[in-house]
Amino acid sequence: MILLVTLSALLGLAVGSFLNVVVHRVPAGRSVVRPSSRCPGCDRGILRRDNVPVLSWLVLRGRCRHCGTGISVRYPVVELLTGLLFAAVAWQVGLSWALPAYLYLTAIAVALSAIDLDVHRLPDAIVLPSYLVTSVLLLVASLGTGDWYALVRALVGGVALLAVYFALFVVRPGGMGFGDVKLAGVLGLYLGWLGWSELLVGAFLAFLVGGVVSIGLVAFGRAGRRSRIPFGPFMLLGAVTAVFAGAALGQWYVGLFGLTAA
Template structure:
């Protein structure tokens, strides 16, 4: 097995563990609860989750998706979040290798997955995650700068400003009806990280989020799941656009410039 595949496999395993913790974050942060204490327990009978039942994915399969004590069903979303985080970690490692920017991208993938799940659940992006997320991302990018040079800094800062400016304008211009404040707070973090990768990833990520959101909205209306006045969480589309920008933004932007050049 090549070094790249070995690294991707190792970080995918790490993603499983991180995904297990993200399930706690998704459940507790919106409720204002600590993500550290108390330990995990069954929401139905209150029995503590045993250590052997905390193995990502495997424990859910062995328990057949039910609590060991009361047989209450355990949502399939738990192993899906774990697998999703593992897939993101592995894919990002294959795409960027063991580069200095990888830790920042892995961190954003983790909090982005948690924020998307929370937004789908309660229609908000908690500041408890997004505000410190900006600081952590900035620190991780600074470490990347020390290791690999500071040439991306100017574009990253301008990108963060552009993302924030657009989202703030939409929020302010609609009186908060067309854009949530949580989206505004998250925007500069995504802009900063994607801008570090270049203008192509930043712009594709920015515009891609709105394109994905439009497709989701129209699809939900066509199948009767939403109306013209329905409030549809935008965070997942925003984050999906950022993911598109990270993985394919340079190629897409280059192809676009080729068509107009």
Template sequence: MDALMPALAAVLGLAVGSFLNVVIHRVPRAESLLRPGSHCPHCRTAIRPWQNVPVLSWLALRGRCAACREPISARYPLVELATAVLFAAVAARFGAAPELPAYLYLAAVAVALSMIDFDVHRLPDAIVLPSYAVGALLLAPAAVTGADWAAALRGLAAMAVLFAFYFALALVHPGGMGFGDVKLAGLLGLYLGWLGWSAVVVGTFAAFLLGGLAGAALLATGRAGRKTAMPFGPAMLAGALLALFAAGPIAAWYGGLLAPGA
């Protein structure tokens, strides 16, 4: 049973990842997610069901459209695989806990928003804002069944704290922090606060650390200049996921550095 839950979550992640490819492409363009159906981006030919099996169809078609033979980006199966891996990891982290659906949703949102921010340097309100309600609704059963109202209140408090913190940063340094990041910060605060204040601190610190390291790497390789705008959303989401899986050990390690004799 311990291995079955991550395996099932991985299969679900493949299917969700396939849908996320549609979200990543269409939401920034304000296009419908339902119509038209999946089609080749080059010749617009509709993709048949057997050609739309996550990862396997791309491999069977050798990365090319069945109709026009134009290449189809490897990013499509990579998004599906990344979602599957994240879903499996989240399922292994939470098991059959009632908050599992909420954190699976967070993993899916993390993949979609990261790719969109890389592509267009935006975190669409169409995804971020509804996710506040979805996250709260998915966490509510865990609060009710586990009578864990302290976690729920902590999540709401952390949501307000991170929103206010990022809002202040955006006012002080508007060129370096967008209001899309501010809105995302509140959502991440809700999820991290549920886990504990150590997760909030680790996730926030990791976001700035990872963002700084990524920026330094781009500068060092000449792929960006000092005035190049770089998306911060992916670093925020990566920091939150790092805290999701490792906030406890990281906080304990850092506490040991501060008080080695304790």
């Protein structure tokens, strides 16, 4: 297990480096492949030795080697966060057929959260292909485990969460973006594959945390009643939390009524 977690953490650092490119370029409609990473100050290509996740930023003290332009601290933060989350997911899921699927969820969660916070959008370029990628990865997971009920549950979860968000979008126009609706289907697939408790807990936490944070921002004058607060990060936080603790939280809640979670 230690080896798996370590390798996953290293993979996460590398993926985090790529996610920085995704976060910067995808909202602008630019390719994430070409051109290679360049300094925004002098436009010189980033050397390979200066592109080592986290370490290069520390060695260069957050500045370009050539022109001294400052490099945002968010770059190493995204890399480190992705590495830590990959390690945590590997520890939670273990060496299983489902691990690639939930590592992919982790990667898009980091990228989409950062983009939504930046530009208040959840780009179709990431969300829509995730339906296909997620479906294939969860299909492979069910093939490997022989748990076809989990796959059926994933499909039901995806459709159900998509329908709930679409209904909220129609009933209260402007309350959330249509990107949130599209993302809901992807998250429903992941949470449904794990179980009904994870699906319900993940959906509930998104609104709970989003509501608490929004009230806090208004109370402290950081936002007004009509301010647009990106909801995607709360959806993703709720989903990732449910991956780790959804079953336990579901069991705890129904236990309050003397029942047992399915």
